[in-house]
Amino acid sequence: MASYSVNESAVAKARRLIDARRYVLKSDWGDAQPSAEDENRYLASHSWEEYAEWFLGLTEGASDETKARHAFVFGDFRRLHRSGLIACVYRASEWRHKDVEVTAHDLLQCLDAKSA
Numbered sequence: 001m002a003s004y005s006v007n008e009s010a011v012a013k014a015r016r017l018i019d020a021r022r023y024v025l026k027s028d029w030g031d032a033q034p035s036a037e038d039e040n041r042y043l044a045s046h047s048w049e050e051y052a053e054w055f056l057g058l059t060e061g062a063s064d065e066t067k068a069r070h071a072f073v074f075g076d077f078r079r080l081h082r083s084g085l086i087a088c089v090y091r092a093s094e095w096r097h098k099d100v101e102v103t104a105h106d107l108l109q110c111l112d113a114k115s116a
């Protein structure tokens with residue numbers, strides 16, 4: 001099973017999006033989650049560094065500047081989605097990636113406090 005470290009630049013990006021109120025509170029993550037095609041379109045006009053900021057996890061041992069390096073997406077490349085954070089908490093919890101789980105949970109709490 002892959003292991004992940006927390007992507008601190010993604011955490012900072014998520015916090016900036018929350019502070020700027022660039023989020024969606026109600027969405028179906030199955031519909032909102034970026035597809036491989038969405039990712040390719042984003043990468044066509046953005047750097048790998050910008051792409052990485054949308055993923056809370058970095059796959060240990062995967063090469064930089066590859067999609068395999070990035071896991072636990074939380075937004076649609078424009079806005080953070082509450083349902084995306086919930087999906088990150090759930091998936092990380094399911095596979096026992098505790099650091100990512102706790103980070104996503106903390107961001108979810110921050111979002112809920114800000115949007116209350």
